[in-house]
């Protein structure tokens with residue numbers, strides 16, 4: 001499969017028909033698809049099941065951020081859908097992240113489904129150092145990402161969402177088995193939009209990302225499948241054909 005096995009395509013839309021169409025076009029071209037707040041708030045579990053029926057792994061990116069009891073309840077609600085990956089905000093704290101992990105484990109065992117990987121969102125890729133100061137956080141984005149990722153690992157999470165700029169430092173600090181799921185990926189010449197901490201797919205893969213989360217550069221293209229294939233080719237050219245996990 002080459003580096004197609006590293007791309008998670010973000011299907012950001014409220015339209016079920018649009019998302020199903022993208023999923024069919026991208027089937028066997030990417031590792032999986034990401035459904036986020038926009039899709040899930042509009043279409044809920046029924047919409048999720050329509051996409052799941054296409055047969056690709058689903059990253060359910062709801063970025064849960066609440067008290068431990070509420071996040072545990074949310075995990076009980078979504079684990080039966082059998083997503084491959086779900087997200088919580090690492091800034092929600094260690095107790096909340098632990099509750100998420102333990103609840104997913106218990107609920108998956110009870111339902112006889114595979115436990116989703118629980119991933120902590122560190123600092124959103126739309127933020128830079130100045131934005132952190134504006135919300136009252138001192139220090140750099142890279143320091144804050146490292147702090148939150150360390151906390152996520154201590155809480156038993158499977159990995160984190162970080163920007164392409166923090167990959168090397170987190171690999172060194174947190175080891176080879178900690179999943180790094182990386183948005184903020186832009187092929188040369190494509191618009192950054194609201195993303196502030198960006199790198200190219202080739203650079204992010206070479207730095208050691210496990211998965212690259214890519215939305216608009218694929219979904220806004222005239223031919224999304226062709227766009228995904230081009231990105232996979234760029235990654236292959238940068239790293240050779242072995243995906244990150246196989247290279248370690």
Ligand SMILES: O=c1ccn([C@@H]2O[C@H](COP(=O)(O)O)[C@@H](O)[C@H]2O)c(=O)[nH]1
Nearest residue numbers: 010036123124125183184213214215216
């Ligand atoms: O820090 C984060 C966490 C999540 N995302 C999500 O990734 C995709 C990126 O989409 P693009 O169109 O490639 O910008 C989107 O669904 C975000 O919700 C992120 O960008 N940054």
